[in-house]
Amino acid sequence: MSSTFNYENLKLFYIGKEKVDERLIPLVYKNKQLTTHAAIIGMTGSGKTGLGISLLEEAAIDNIPSIIIDPKGDMGNLLLTFPKLRAKDFEPWIEEQDAINSSMSVTELAQKTASLWENGLLNDFQNKDRIGKLKNSADFTIYTPGSTSGVPVSVLASFKAPSKEILDDADILNQLVNSTVSSLLSLVEIKESSSSKEHILLSSIFMDYYYQGKDLSLEELISNIVSPPFKKVGIFDLDTFFASEDRLKFALKLNSIIANPSFKTWIEGEPLDISKMLYDENGKAKVSIFSISHLNDSQRMFFVSLLLNQMVAWMRRQEGTSSLKALLYMDEIFGYFPPSKNPPTKQPMLTLLKQARSFGVGVILSTQNPVDLDYKGLSNIGTWFIGRLQTKQDKEKVIDGLTTGANSNLDKKELFDLLSKLEKRNFIMKNIHEDTVKVFKTRWVLSYLKGPISKEDIKQLMSEKIKKTLIKNKEETDDKKSLRRNLDNSTNNIKPIVPNELEELYLYKSQNDSYQMQPYLLASSEINFYSAAKDIDLKKQIIEKIYLDETNLEVNWDENELLKEKEFTRNEKINSSYYNLPNFMLNIRDLKEIHKDFTNRIYKNNVLILYKNKPLKLLSKQNESLEDFKIRIQDRLNENIDEEVEKLQIKFQRDEKRLENKLNDLYVKLEREKDQATAKTTDTLISIGSSILGAFFGKSSSNRTNIGRAASGIKNATKVLKERKDVKFVESEIEEVSNEISSLNQKLKIEIEKIKEAFNFNNYEIEEEKVKLRRKDIYNVSISLLWEEV
Numbered sequence: 001m002s003s004t005f006n007y008e009n010l011k012l013f014y015i016g017k018e019k020v021d022e023r024l025i026p027l028v029y030k031n032k033q034l035t036t037h038a039a040i041i042g043m044t045g046s047g048k049t050g051l052g053i054s055l056l057e058e059a060a061i062d063n064i065p066s067i068i069i070d071p072k073g074d075m076g077n078l079l080l081t082f083p084k085l086r087a088k089d090f091e092p093w094i095e096e097q098d099a100i101n102s103s104m105s106v107t108e109l110a111q112k113t114a115s116l117w118e119n120g121l122l123n124d125f126q127n128k129d130r131i132g133k134l135k136n137s138a139d140f141t142i143y144t145p146g147s148t149s150g151v152p153v154s155v156l157a158s159f160k161a162p163s164k165e166i167l168d169d170a171d172i173l174n175q176l177v178n179s180t181v182s183s184l185l186s187l188v189e190i191k192e193s194s195s196s197k198e199h200i201l202l203s204s205i206f207m208d209y210y211y212q213g214k215d216l217s218l219e220e221l222i223s224n225i226v227s228p229p230f231k232k233v234g235i236f237d238l239d240t241f242f243a244s245e246d247r248l249k250f251a252l253k254l255n256s257i258i259a260n261p262s263f264k265t266w267i268e269g270e271p272l273d274i275s276k277m278l279y280d281e282n283g284k285a286k287v288s289i290f291s292i293s294h295l296n297d298s299q300r301m302f303f304v305s306l307l308l309n310q311m312v313a314w315m316r317r318q319e320g321t322s323s324l325k326a327l328l329y330m331d332e333i334f335g336y337f338p339p340s341k342n343p344p345t346k347q348p349m350l351t352l353l354k355q356a357r358s359f360g361v362g363v364i365l366s367t368q369n370p371v372d373l374d375y376k377g378l379s380n381i382g383t384w385f386i387g388r389l390q391t392k393q394d395k396e397k398v399i400d401g402l403t404t405g406a407n408s409n410l411d412k413k414e415l416f417d418l419l420s421k422l423e424k425r426n427f428i429m430k431n432i433h434e435d436t437v438k439v440f441k442t443r444w445v446l447s448y449l450k451g452p453i454s455k456e457d458i459k460q461l462m463s464e465k466i467k468k469t470l471i472k473n474k475e476e477t478d479d480k481k482s483l484r485r486n487l488d489n490s491t492n493n494i495k496p497i498v499p500n501e502l503e504e505l506y507l508y509k510s511q512n513d514s515y516q517m518q519p520y521l522l523a524s525s526e527i528n529f530y531s532a533a534k535d536i537d538l539k540k541q542i543i544e545k546i547y548l549d550e551t552n553l554e555v556n557w558d559e560n561e562l563l564k565e566k567e568f569t570r571n572e573k574i575n576s577s578y579y580n581l582p583n584f585m586l587n588i589r590d591l592k593e594i595h596k597d598f599t600n601r602i603y604k605n606n607v608l609i610l611y612k613n614k615p616l617k618l619l620s621k622q623n624e625s626l627e628d629f630k631i632r633i634q635d636r637l638n639e640n641i642d643e644e645v646e647k648l649q650i651k652f653q654r655d656e657k658r659l660e661n662k663l664n665d666l667y668v669k670l671e672r673e674k675d676q677a678t679a680k681t682t683d684t685l686i687s688i689g690s691s692i693l694g695a696f697f698g699k700s701s702s703n704r705t706n707i708g709r710a711a712s713g714i715k716n717a718t719k720v721l722k723e724r725k726d727v728k729f730v731e732s733e734i735e736e737v738s739n740e741i742s743s744l745n746q747k748l749k750i751e752i753e754k755i756k757e758a759f760n761f762n763n764y765e766i767e768e769e770k771v772k773l774r775r776k777d778i779y780n781v782s783i784s785l786l787w788e789e790v
Contacts, residue, residue: 010645010752011030011031011032011062011324011641011642011645012028012029012030012031013028013029013030013031013054013055013058013059013062014026014027014028014058014125014126014443015027015028015029015051015054015055015058015440015442015443016051016054016427016440016441016442016443017124017125017440017441017443018438018439018440018441019439024441026125027438027440029383029431030433031058031059031062031064031324032322032323032324032642033382033383033431033433034055034324034327034362034364034383035322035324035356035357035360035361035362036357036362036380036381036382036383036432036433037353037356037357037362037363037364037365037380037381037382037383038055038362038363038364038365038381038382038383038384038385039364039365039366039367039378039381039383039384039385040052040364040365040366040367040385040387040427041366041367041368041370041384041385041386041387041389041398042368042385042386042387042388042389042427043368043387043388043389043390043394044368045388045424046368046387046388046389046422046424046425046427047387047424047425047426047427047442048366048368048387049074049077049331049366049449050425050442050445050449051385051387051427051442052075052329052331052364052366053074053075053077053078053445053447053449054442054443054445055327055329055364056068056075056078056287056327056329057078057134057445057446057447059285059324059327060078060134060137060138060140060285060287061130061133061134061137061138062137062324063137063138063283063284063285063634063761064285064324064325064326064327065138065277065278065279065285065286065287065288065326065327066285066286066287066288066326066327066328066329067274067277067278067288067290067307067311067326067327067328067329068287068288068289068290068329068330068331069290069292069304069307069328069329069330069331070289070290070291070292070293070331071292071293071300071330071331071332072293072331072332072452073291073293073452073453073454074331074449074451074452074453075289075291075329075331075453076142076289076291076453076457076458076461077447077448077449077450077451077453078140078287078289078447079140079142079447079461080093080447080448080449080450081131081134081135081446081447081448082114082117082131082448083128083129083131083132083135084128085114085117085118085128085131086114087107087110087111087113087114088110089114090110090113090114090117090448091106091107091110093448093450093457094106094109094110094113094450095450095451113448117444117448120444121444121446123444124443124444125443126443126444126446130446131446134446134447137284137285138284138285138286138287139280139284139285139286139287140286140287140289141286141287141288141289141462141465142289142291142453142458142461142462143269143270143288143289143290143291144290144291144292144294144455144458145266145290145292145295145303146262146265146266146294146295146299146303147265147294147455148265148466149291149294149455149456149458149459149462150291150458150459150461150462150466151269151270151462151465151466151469152265152268152269152270152466152469153269153270153271153272153290154266154267154268154269154270154271154272155266155267155272155303155306156218156257156263156266156267159180159206159215159216159217159218159221160215160313161209161210161212161213161214161215161216162176162210162313163313163316163317163623164623165316165317166312166313166316167210167211167213169316172312172316172351173207173210175312175347175348175351176309176312176313176348177203177206177207177210178194178199178203178344178347179305179308179309179344179345179347179348180206180305180306180309180344181199181202181203181206182194182199182305182343182344183301183302183305183306183344183345184202184254184302185198185199185202186298186301186302186344187257187298187299187302188253188254188256188257189298190253197241197242198250200233200241201225201228201233201241201242201247201250202221202225204228204230204233205221205224205225205228205229206221208228208229208230209229214564214565215564218254218257218258219258221254222251222254222255222258223251225247225250225251225254226244226247226248226251228247269469270469272306272307272310273310274310274311274313274314275314275625275627275628275631276627278326278627278631279627279630279631279634282762283630283634283761283762290303290307291453291458292304293452294455297335301335301336301343301344301345302344304330304336304345305343305344305345305348308345308348308349308352309348311328311348311352311361312348312351312352315352315355315356315359315361316359317624317628318359318360318628318631318632318635319359319632319635320358320359320360321359321360321635321638321639322360322639322642323360323635323638323639323641323642324360324362324638325359325360325361325631325634325635325638326360326361326362327361327362327363327364328352328356328361328362328363328364329363329364329366330363330364330365330366331366332366332367332368333365333366333367333373334367334368334369334372334373335372336349337349337365337373337374337377337378338372338373338374339372339373339374339375339376346374346377349363349377350377353377353378353380353381354380357380360635360638363381365378365381370389370394370397370398370401371393371394371397373397373401375397375400375401378401382431382432382433383429383430383431383432383433384402384428384429384430384431385427385428385429386398386402386419386427386428386430387422387426387427387428388419388422388423388424388426389419395416395419395420396416398419399412399415399416399419402415402430403415410430410437415428415437418437418439422439423441425441425442426439426440426441426442427439427440427441427442494578495572495576495578495787496578496580496581496585496586497586498581498585498586498785499586499587499588499591501588501591502585502591502783502784502785503570503782503784503785504570504572504784504785504786504787505522505568505569505570505784505785505786505787506568506569506570506571506572506573506786506787506788507568507569507786507787507788507789508569508573508789509788509789510789513575514575514576514577515573515575515576515577515789516576516577516579516789516790517576517577517578517579517787517788517789517790518547518548518579518787518788518789518790519548519578519579519581519585519785519786519787519788520545520546520547520548520785520786520787520788521544521545521546521548521555521585521594521783521784521785521786522543522544522545522783522784522785522786523543523544523546523594523598523781523782523783523784524541524542524543524544524780524781524782524784525541525542525598525599525602525778525779525780525781525782526539526540526541526542526778526779526780527539527540527541527542527602527606527773527777527778527779528540528777528779529608529622529771529773529777530774530777531771534610534619534769534771535621535622536608536610536622536771537622538608538622538623542562542602542606543562543563543564543565544557544560544561544562544563544598545560545561545562545563545786546559546560546561547559548581548582548585549582550579550580550581550582551582552582552584553582553584554584555584555594555597557597557598557601568786572787576787578787581785585785591783594783595781595783598781598783599778599781602773602778602781603773603775603778606773607770607771607772607773608622608770608771608773609768609769609770610622610768610769610770610771611624611626611629611766611767611768611769612766612767612768612769613633613764613765613766613767614767615764616633616636616637616764618632618633618636619769620632626766629766630761630766633761633764633766634761637759637760637761637764638759640759641755641756641759644755644758644759645752645755648748648751648752648755652744652747652748655740655744656744659737659740659741659744662733662737
């Protein structure tokens with residue numbers, strides 16, 4: 001098999017080698033079959049991590065993004081890729097203790113490891129060029145929630161309001177809220193059930209905000225526990241259901257999260273936005289690894305639950321597709337998907353297993369503990385990879401789980417015998433898309449497997465990305481500070497008198513004895529973008545806050561701060577001191593001009609940007625981000641590639657069938673002649689069996705049996721070579737078939753390259769299309785004065 005064969009051009013994953021008539025040939029797996037999900041089960045040392053990394057490597061080379069949950073720290077090995085396979089590349093990652101155990105220096109062990117990797121690749125129909133391809137195919141990032149060892153990720157800054165698709169599905173919305181609330185309560189170690197008053201109160205607050213389309217920060221959540229935005233829970237008034245003093249105690253418990261010095265690491269960094277973690281601006285796939293080995297159990301449960309809910313929310317915004325769009329990989333599912341308990345992670349995972357297929361999302365779950373798994377919940381999984389298992393109980397549990405539902409016709413005894421004979425790096429594969437069970441040996445991985453990646457290792461690997469994130473955070477902080485002006489040293493105890501028509505609002509941030517209040521102009525409006533032709537009917541609220549200084553001669557609109565919501569009080573607190581106002585805030589005529597200026601500003605500056613791609617005839621939806629639109633383009637291109645490849649298969653089917661019939665005839669002749677053929681003949685037949693044709697036309701090992709039998713017939717024939725014409729004639733025919741195979745291979749490669757280039761993402765330009773605002777669609781314009789505590 002040529003080591004330069006581009007499996008990815010055919011959307012095939014090369015995952016290992018299977019034995020056919022004592023010969024090892026490549027085993028490939030269609031990537032779209034992962035939309036029916038996969039499970040990897042095997043004991044420590046079975047090769048489970050290597051198989052998982054192989055699948056992720058193949059996905060990256062195929063430009064398929066992955067979201068990886070890494071509880072143990074093994075998945076960071078994906079970043080240890082050394083295309084030149086030099087000893088000095090391996091040396092920094094060689095453990096000194098490993099060198100001592102091997103009676104070598106670190107340098108010597110690095111040289112040995114480099115040679116081991118090169119030979120391992122060559123023996124598995126690969127070469128180091130594939131390492132370079134992997135390294136250049138995707139952008140790899142290790143995120144460390146709650147830590148700055150890797151790229152920090154902001155998960156507690158705000159609980160984002162779900163999309164309209166989620167809000168319109170009551171079941172999914174309830175699952176999302178219940179899971180979020182359960183994981184929050186686990187953080188403060190409150191034993192809860194969905195019927196506990198803590199759970200019901202938090203769920204009610206989340207529902208109240210989400211139905212209004214509002215995000216909810218942790219600070220707001222805690223404040224709402226003390227003073228909820230509703231007076232009744234069910235038929236009972238609030239205090240009867242949950243007494244105010246008990247709510248305060250509950251709020252104080254949750255406040256301990258914010259009070260903890262480590263809280264800062266949970267709110268800084270990149271936002272947990274799935275659509276931004278799939279592709280970069282050039283359409284290159286991202287591999288986002290969330291390393292959580294440094295977290296305690298409750299923190300891990302909280303984060304995994306939050307991430308799974310984000311995956312569900314993102315997924316439900318997507319259009320359906322039959323192609324593989326993205327992978328969600330979890331390296332150890334033990335404790336997150338048990339058979340009897342119901343942790344916060346279980347419901348969103350069930351939702352993904354049941355619904356993700358329709359949206360082109362594949363889920364891969366891995367575990368070394370086969371006993372504590374909900375096999376009924378895993379019945380939606382289409383491919384099972386089973387490696388070595390430690391105990392009889394483990395084997396029986398897996399077999400029981402595997403032989404239910406669609407797999408009920410499997411022979412339990414045969415499976416048990418296969419499992420008992422498995423060697424390291426060997427797996428049983430039961431694929432719902434194929435009739436037979438296969439046994440295969442995993443291929444050599446392209447990444448260097450050094451073992452668990454430590455926090456120090458992550459910091460080294462992510463140093464440049466961490467630096468960029470910290471610089472970005474600092475710039476954002478500096479920008480916010482620059483919006484503030486130097487305040488007067490003196491304040492007036494007496495509030496300035498303003499016209500009666502001007503509404504005054506207050507924002508207090510503390511419970512102090514006295515307050516200094518800074519004035520801001522608060523301008524708000526509602527707008528409606530409408531276009532029947534483009535199916536647009538989008539309503540938005542605009543709220544701008546502008547700093548006021550008494551020396552201002554006019555409103556400085558360019559220094560506005562956009563607010564998401566308008567939640568202030570009309571009640572003034574005693575002992576408040578006020579900064580002076582500019583004169584234009586004291587005159588009703590000037591205020592009317594400000595109202596007019598703001599309306600004109602809204603009309604001129606607000607347009608709805610849509611995105612379009614003309615060749616594919618795609619136009620973005622009204623709430624669709626650029627990231628999601630790019631994903632939709634990639635989906636369409638993947639579907640087009642699938643369609644063209646199927647056409648190509650039909651086009652070449654006749655030639656493939658003719659060659660297969662010729663091989664059958666050759667087998668019959670060889671059986672009849674019973675003479676030894678040359679080694680060249682044997683090699684030719686084997687190369688035919690493992691050629692691109694077998695992969696392209698989806699030939700399983702059983703389809704290639706005749707080829708293997710023919711080769712075996714030659715190998716086992718009499719040792720005395722008899723130069724007879726009929727043997728030579730058979731050999732010449734074999735050579736003829738070989739030449740035809742080569743010709744067909746070349747034609748296929750040319751056609752495949754054409755398809756790949758025709759549907760390359762970079763060839764599809766994204767243009768902007770603007771929907772302008774009509775004056776009649778600007779309404780509820782208001783100008784107010786906001787006094788904010790400083």
